[in-house]
Amino acid sequence: MEEVKAKMNSKYYLAWAKDEGIRKKGANGGFVTATLVSALENDFIDVALVVEKKSVYEGIPVLTSDPEVVKECAGSLHGAPVNLTKYVVEHAAKKRIGLPVKPCDARGIIEQAKRRQVNLDNIFMIGLNCGGTLHPLRMREMAADFYGLDPDSVVREEIKEGKIFLVSEEEGGEEKEKWIKIDELEAKGYGRRDACKSCITKIPT
Numbered sequence: 329m330e331e332v333k334a335k336m337n338s339k340y341y342l343a344w345a346k347d348e349g350i351r352k353k354g355a356n357g358g359f360v361t362a363t364l365v366s367a368l369e370n371d372f373i374d375v376a377l378v379v380e381k382k383s384v385y386e387g388i389p390v391l392t393s394d395p396e397v398v399k400e401c402a403g404s405l406h407g408a409p410v411n412l413t414k415y416v417v418e419h420a421a422k423k424r425i426g427l428p429v430k431p432c433d434a435r436g437i438i439e440q441a442k443r444r445q446v447n448l449d450n451i452f453m454i455g456l457n458c459g460g461t462l463h464p465l466r467m468r469e470m471a472a473d474f475y476g477l478d479p480d481s482v483v484r485e486e487i488k489e490g491k492i493f494l495v496s497e498e499e500g501g502e503e504k505e506k507w508i509k510i511d512e513l514e515a516k517g518y519g520r521r522d523a524c525k526s527c528i529t530k531i532p533t
């Protein structure tokens with residue numbers, strides 16, 4: 329972990345996983361995964377709620393007490409917009425649960441706590457900043473129509489610097505990366521979901 333001095337006397341930290349496998353698999357150095365693994369191994373939480381990647385278009389929420397399962401679920405998944413609130417409501421009542429949250433997950437969980445459906449003392453949220461998510465079927469169309477790719481060949485995606493990157497696996501295992509500006513995609517009705525275009529809370533607060 330590295331301390332970085334910022335303006336106005338505030339400071340923030342750059343952090344990443346010490347485990348090389350987690351660091352490589354994570355979207356940004358694996359800090360979230362390493363934190364959940366450590367929380368399980370040190371009995372800080374009973375279970376972790378993570379999303380298992382089936383493809384870039386599909387993810388399944390998994391509740392697990394196995395750190396190895398948490399490691400397998402490292403990485404971000406913008407094409408599987410799952411809101412985790414209902415899983416927390418169903419499973420947090422009796423267990424200490426840890427999970428990464430997008431701002432909309434965090435807001436949903438806090439609203440349920442106000443209604444006394446969950447106890448925030450049992451819930452350990454790791455907040456993620458969020459640039460938006462995509463509808464999986466629209467993302468498949470986008471891959472074919474705008475990136476010229478077979479949607480099933482897309483193995484990774486990323487949103488950064490105002491662009492959506494798709495990485496496809498070609499015959500022979502070679503990977504190719506293509507990107508298009510989000511503004512261009514959204515002008516044609518693709519890109520992020522409508523809810524994400526109008527979302528003004530990109531960082532959990």
Ligand code: SF4
Nearest residue numbers: 431432458460524527
């Ligand atoms: S942009 Fe907002 S609504 Fe969309 S997934 Fe992120 S936090 Fe949720």
